[in-house]
Amino acid sequence: xxxxxxxxxxxxxxxxxxxxxxxxxxxxxxxxxxxxxxxxxxxxxxxxxxxxxxxxxxxxxxxxxxxxxxxxxxxxxxxxxxxxxxxxxxxxxxxxxxxxxxxxx
Amino acid sequence: xxxxxxxxxxxxxxxxxxxxxxxxxxxxxxxxxxxxxxxxxxxxxxxxxxxxxxxxxxxxxxxxxxxxxxxxxxxxxxxxxxxxxxxxxxxxxxxxxxxxxxxxxxxxxxxxxxxxxxxxxxxxxxxxxxxxxxxxxxxxxxxxxxxxxxxxxxxxxxxxxxxxxxxxxxxxxxxxxxxxxxxxxxxxxxxxxxxxxxxxxxxxxxxxxxxxxxxxxxxxxxxxxxxxxxxxxxxxxxxxxxxxxxxxxx
Numbered sequence: 001x002x003x004x005x006x007x008x009x010x011x012x013x014x015x016x017x018x019x020x021x022x023x024x025x026x027x028x029x030x031x032x033x034x035x036x037x038x039x040x041x042x043x044x045x046x047x048x049x050x051x052x053x054x055x056x057x058x059x060x061x062x063x064x065x066x067x068x069x070x071x072x073x074x075x076x077x078x079x080x081x082x083x084x085x086x087x088x089x090x091x092x093x094x095x096x097x098x099x100x101x102x103x104x105x
Numbered sequence: 106x107x108x109x110x111x112x113x114x115x116x117x118x119x120x121x122x123x124x125x126x127x128x129x130x131x132x133x134x135x136x137x138x139x140x141x142x143x144x145x146x147x148x149x150x151x152x153x154x155x156x157x158x159x160x161x162x163x164x165x166x167x168x169x170x171x172x173x174x175x176x177x178x179x180x181x182x183x184x185x186x187x188x189x190x191x192x193x194x195x196x197x198x199x200x201x202x203x204x205x206x207x208x209x210x211x212x213x214x215x216x217x218x219x220x221x222x223x224x225x226x227x228x229x230x231x232x233x234x235x236x237x238x239x240x241x242x243x244x245x246x247x248x249x250x251x252x253x254x255x256x257x258x259x260x261x262x263x264x265x266x267x268x269x270x271x272x273x274x275x276x277x278x279x280x281x282x283x284x285x286x287x288x289x290x291x292x293x294x295x296x297x298x299x300x301x302x303x304x305x306x307x308x309x310x311x312x313x314x315x316x317x318x319x320x321x322x323x324x325x326x327x328x329x330x331x332x333x334x335x336x337x338x339x340x341x342x343x344x345x346x347x348x349x350x351x352x353x354x355x
């Protein structure tokens with residue numbers, strides 16, 4: 001057993017895991033989005049909720065991240081903004097994820 | 106509705122805070138494009154390089170407080186922040202430490218929402234060593250006053266009035282909430298006021314931080330490279346609170 005080699009691997013794995021954790025925190029932070037003076041997170045939950053509710057009504061209420069109600073008058077516009085922001089942050093995370101995968105090899 | 110950034114910056118015998126503020130201003134201009142007001146004293150004001158359109162407010166600051174920094178006790182002029190409500194010329198203010206560096210437009214998104222006061226109650230240590238928060242620091246939920254967004258109204262006036270009161274009678278409140286940290290710290294004064302008034306909202310994502318033992322090696326408009334022990338890492342596109350006070354000295 002080569003302890004030095006194992007330590008190098010362990011250090012590298014720690015760095016990669018930490019870089020991934022930092023990138024995820026950045027992703028969550030960049031997903032914050034203002035709409036109608038309320039704060040939303042452009043994540044899968046919000047996108048799914050808006051996408052579902054808009055099939056039943058032209059306008060509806062949802063809760064923002066601080067549990068304040070917000071009326072959504074233009075669900076299509078809101079959904080488009082959510083998707084754009086979501087994909088923008090995920091693209092950025094995907095690039096870093098690929099870099100990390102290369103680093104691990 | 107006017108929105109702007111308010112910063113407090115006082116050089117101490119040990120730390121050139123004006124250098125941090127100069128860098129901070131450049132980042133705000135790039136990512137937030139907001140008007141900036143700096144509250145400072147005449148000695149520090151004279152050291153600023155020309156920064157273009159900045160509102161300066163000159164005050165005579167208290168010089169009684171200290172803090173630990175890299176193994177020694179250094180002067181810490183942090184008592185003027187309680188007057189932010191009076192000092193701010195804006196309806197919506199982003200009150201920010203000059204060691205908080207903007208690398209995204211997240212604060213603009215936050216400023217465009219409806220709130221009285223908005224600040225962080227969680228932090229994320231970018232080194233993964235969890236060096237920022239100790240255990241049992243006090244008996245109340247801690248908040249971070251590093252970045253505080255507030256709108257001028259009766260609620261926030263009450264918050265700042267109470268913060269002033271807490272600062273004046275800090276030994277009493279420190280005992281009441283069993284706060285371990287010996288010296289006056291704005292984070293605790295804000296936390297106490299928000300707790301007593303049951304006001305304030307929190308930024309849903311944690312504040313990215315680098316402890317004072319982390320050295321910033323390099324930086325550009327988009328992020329910083331930092332070193333802790335033998336590990337070198339970087340962050341980009343993410344706002345950070347860096348406790349290394351010397352990296353802007355050149």
